[in-house]
Amino acid sequence: MRTTRPLRLALLAAALPLVLVACGDDDGDDTAAPSGAPSSETAGAGDAAAFPVTVDTENGPVEIAEQPEKIVSLSATATEMLFAIGAGDAVVAADSYSTYPAEAPTTDLSAFEPNVEAIVGYDPDLVIASSDPGELVSGLAAVDVPAIVLAPAVTLDDTYTQLEQLGAVTGHVGEAAELVGQLRSEVDELVAQVPADAPPVTYYHELDANLYTVTSSTFIGEIYGLAGMTSIADDAPDAAGGYPQLSPEFIVTADPDVIFFADGGVGGVTAEDIAARPGWDQLTAVREDRVVEVDPDIASRWGPRIVDFLRTVVEERTALAPVE
Numbered sequence: 324m325r326t327t328r329p330l331r332l333a334l335l336a337a338a339l340p341l342v343l344v345a346c347g348d349d350d351g352d353d354t355a356a357p358s359g360a361p362s363s364e365t366a367g368a369g370d371a372a373a374f375p376v377t378v379d380t381e382n383g384p385v386e387i388a389e390q391p392e393k394i395v396s397l398s399a400t401a402t403e404m405l406f407a408i409g410a411g412d413a414v415v416a417a418d419s420y421s422t423y424p425a426e427a428p429t430t431d432l433s434a435f436e437p438n439v440e441a442i443v444g445y446d447p448d449l450v451i452a453s454s455d456p457g458e459l460v461s462g463l464a465a466v467d468v469p470a471i472v473l474a475p476a477v478t479l480d481d482t483y484t485q486l487e488q489l490g491a492v493t494g495h496v497g498e499a500a501e502l503v504g505q506l507r508s509e510v511d512e513l514v515a516q517v518p519a520d521a522p523p524v525t526y527y528h529e530l531d532a533n534l535y536t537v538t539s540s541t542f543i544g545e546i547y548g549l550a551g552m553t554s555i556a557d558d559a560p561d562a563a564g565g566y567p568q569l570s571p572e573f574i575v576t577a578d579p580d581v582i583f584f585a586d587g588g589v590g591g592v593t594a595e596d597i598a599a600r601p602g603w604d605q606l607t608a609v610r611e612d613r614v615v616e617v618d619p620d621i622a623s624r625w626g627p628r629i630v631d632f633l634r635t636v637v638e639e640r641t642a643l644a645p646v647e
Contacts (some may be wrong), residue, residue, distance in 0.1 A: 451473065525577065
């Protein structure tokens with residue numbers, strides 16, 4: 324069985340936030356992520372001259388008076404974005420799931436049970452989160468620390484918008500715009516590799532060994548959709564939340580063309596484990612060696628590396644429908 328680089332620890336960092344969203348433990352239950360272009364008199368300056376700047380976020384319009392010098396990130400995705408747009412030097416602390424890039428100042432700060440006192444201990448002038456648990460935003464406001472909430476993305480456009488918002492609030496407008504342009508170009512090039520008349524392909528994306536998965540309506544599902552692939556979970560009885568738990572019988576009956584699993588790594592599931600499940604040796608994906616391990620860190624975060632995940636998906640898709 325072919326695999327990509329496994330990262331067991333990243334499963335918790337990446338898949339958990341999206342599953343929590345589906346289960347209602349986050350404030351972005353698969354609805355549209357915050358949108359709205361940042362505004363300021365000189366928003367295109369890309370430096371301190373662009374301030375003050377106001378952005379529309381999940382917690383409403385937030386004004387950032389001056390270019391932040393000390394940022395605390397409580398979102399693994401935001402951490403990746405900040406470093407990708409050149410604002411990494413301003414990040415003084417990142418939550419425990421911020422495992423990428425390697426130079427990220429990862430701490431034991433919790434994104435799900437944030438401790439305002441511990442956060443304030445880093446003397447931040449901006450805090451970025453993907454949700455507002457435990458009245459985080461109001462708690463920070465009480466000590467005059469601005470916070471912005473960038474909820475889990477539902478579409479790639481949400482990713483682009485959040486990159487631009489972070490560019491605006493950090494004074495890196497130009498770098499953010501350049502990165503968004505690069506990502507759009509790379510996505511277009513990858514999608515163009517899939518033949519327009521290629522036959523439909525189904526997939527099963529395994530989040531964990533309990534058979535939780537994604538539907539086409541989720542952010543992960545959109546990435547597969549760009550490659551012309553449809554989730555078997557779309558027809559599941561409890562698919563409305565976007566992250567249903569499937570039964571083994573449902574999966575065997577649906578017989579996906581490709582299986583992607585994001586629960587591998589040290590101590591995790593292997594392709595051999597999947598093939599050994601009762602009845603699964605008869606699945607088309609297993610018989611034709613199309614069981615693919617994906618890095619859950621990359622697959623579930625909605626940051627810049629989502630292009631790497633799309634590349635893996637497109638490679639599998641085009642292998643089923645080679646370009647002539």
